[in-house]
Amino acid sequence: MKPVRLAILGLGTVGGGVLKLLQENAAEIKRRTGREIQITHVGIRRPHPELNLDGIAQSADLLDIVRQPDVDIVVEVMGGIHPANEVILEAIKHGKQVVTANKALLAEHGNELFKAADDHAVQIAYEAAVAGGIPIIKVIREGLAANHIEWLAGIINGTGNFILTEMREKGRTFEDVLKEAQELGYAEADPTFDVEGIDAAHKLTLLASIAFGIPLQFDKVYTEGISKITAQDVKYAEELGFRIKHLGIARRAPQGIELRVHPTLIPEEQLLANVNGVKNAVLVQANAVGPTLYYGAGAGAGPTASAVVADIIDIVRDISYTEDGAGTIPQLAFEALSDVGILSHEEMTTGYYLRVDVEDQTGVLADITTILSREGISIDAIMQQPRLKDLIPIVILTDPIVESKMETALTKIQALPATRGEIVRIRLESLES
Numbered sequence: 001m002k003p004v005r006l007a008i009l010g011l012g013t014v015g016g017g018v019l020k021l022l023q024e025n026a027a028e029i030k031r032r033t034g035r036e037i038q039i040t041h042v043g044i045r046r047p048h049p050e051l052n053l054d055g056i057a058q059s060a061d062l063l064d065i066v067r068q069p070d071v072d073i074v075v076e077v078m079g080g081i082h083p084a085n086e087v088i089l090e091a092i093k094h095g096k097q098v099v100t101a102n103k104a105l106l107a108e109h110g111n112e113l114f115k116a117a118d119d120h121a122v123q124i125a126y127e128a129a130v131a132g133g134i135p136i137i138k139v140i141r142e143g144l145a146a147n148h149i150e151w152l153a154g155i156i157n158g159t160g161n162f163i164l165t166e167m168r169e170k171g172r173t174f175e176d177v178l179k180e181a182q183e184l185g186y187a188e189a190d191p192t193f194d195v196e197g198i199d200a201a202h203k204l205t206l207l208a209s210i211a212f213g214i215p216l217q218f219d220k221v222y223t224e225g226i227s228k229i230t231a232q233d234v235k236y237a238e239e240l241g242f243r244i245k246h247l248g249i250a251r252r253a254p255q256g257i258e259l260r261v262h263p264t265l266i267p268e269e270q271l272l273a274n275v276n277g278v279k280n281a282v283l284v285q286a287n288a289v290g291p292t293l294y295y296g297a298g299a300g301a302g303p304t305a306s307a308v309v310a311d312i313i314d315i316v317r318d319i320s321y322t323e324d325g326a327g328t329i330p331q332l333a334f335e336a337l338s339d340v341g342i343l344s345h346e347e348m349t350t351g352y353y354l355r356v357d358v359e360d361q362t363g364v365l366a367d368i369t370t371i372l373s374r375e376g377i378s379i380d381a382i383m384q385q386p387r388l389k390d391l392i393p394i395v396i397l398t399d400p401i402v403e404s405k406m407e408t409a410l411t412k413i414q415a416l417p418a419t420r421g422e423i424v425r426i427r428l429e430s431l432e433s
């Protein structure tokens with residue numbers, strides 16, 4: 001069979017990793033696909049003397065590359081919305097298969113791109129867009145295809161997890177760890193995407209879409225970052241037997257679907273609580289199999305390239321073995337569920353960790369617990385910490401409660417004469433089914 005011809009757009013951390021992996025494992029990949037994969041074009045803006053580009057056409061004109069007849073698969077690994085969106089649409093119009101690691105693009109423009117792909121009978125494969133090297137897209141779409149997925153919860157941003165881990169284990173500062181993550185190639189071009197939860201929200205959008213058969217709805221994900229997490233709350237959480245992790249959670253609730261990304265207390269004995277460094281993990285609760293957990297490297301050249309090249313191999317197999325040359329997996333197979341609404345964060349239900357710093361006044365603890373009880377909020381644990389400066393930190397864990405009730409209670413507690421500073425509120429999940 002003739003070789004399958006590839007254009008790689010972007011040779012940064014991920015693109016360079018893809019090129020090297022295809023070159024290093026060429027014999028093994030050929031054995032698995034039955035065909036040689038030939039890189040015919042690379043789209044680059046500067047020379048890359050560190051890479052072996054012998055015999056590969058090099059150009060900065062990406063639209064021209066994706067129109068070339070000697071390209072069967074376009075691998076977009078440059079990131080960003082523009083020009084990636086226009087270039088991928090052009091590739092699709094020219095009948096090219098597409099592999100991308102671009103979670104931002106798919107989360108925000110995927111509905112149009114997948115529709116275009118279906119219209120032109122090509123695939124957009126995106127395993128590398130979520131959780132780096134963990135094949136979580138294939139797990140949900142193929143391995144768990146028999147199940148009704150009830151919820152999933154994941155650590156899906158390696159940079160954020162690396163920062164929280166280093167802060168907790170080594171007492172390092174937020175800025176110092178972020179700088180290291182950037183040097184290691186983990187962080188997004190704009191690192192606020194990592195620390196403010198936007199990157200995780202992009203990935204959660206993609207996971208929820210395939211898990212629940214709903215269109216991509218990035219704008220409906222409730223998103224909170226880790227930049228306000230302090231060493232003080234990390235310590236108090238540990239004293240209560242919890243770790244703070246930045247989770248992406250998608251859950252079917254009776255009234256609709258919860259899509260949320262926020263710092264979360266989870267019991268320290270949970271496996272997810274022990275996922276450290278740049279590692280990612282996704283816990284999926286499905287009705288037949290029960291809970292299953294997927295763990296691995298969530299960022300970096302090798303893991304991301306592993307996922308990109310696996311997608312290339314899948315497509316090579318598909319176009320080699322289907323009669324019409326089209327992909328076999330429909331991209332827009334949204335189920336009847338698609339009219340189930342996404343809940344606003346006020347309608348979502350979680351437990352809470354609260355820290356209220358108060359002046360030492362008689363009756364203040366009673367005032368706080370009365371306010372909570374009037375809103376129907378049940379206290380799971382309460383702890384008065386030693387005086388810090390002139391204030392007494394009161395730490396409270398609550399049972400799950402709808403957020404609007406917690407908001408009402410917090411407004412009242414904040415207004416108490418003894419309350420000082422802003423109340424710290426971090427959500428808490430037991431992650432049990």
Ligand code: HSE
Nearest residue numbers: 157158159186188299
């Ligand atoms: N910035 C991302 C992360 C890269 O840290 O997880 C992988 O998507």
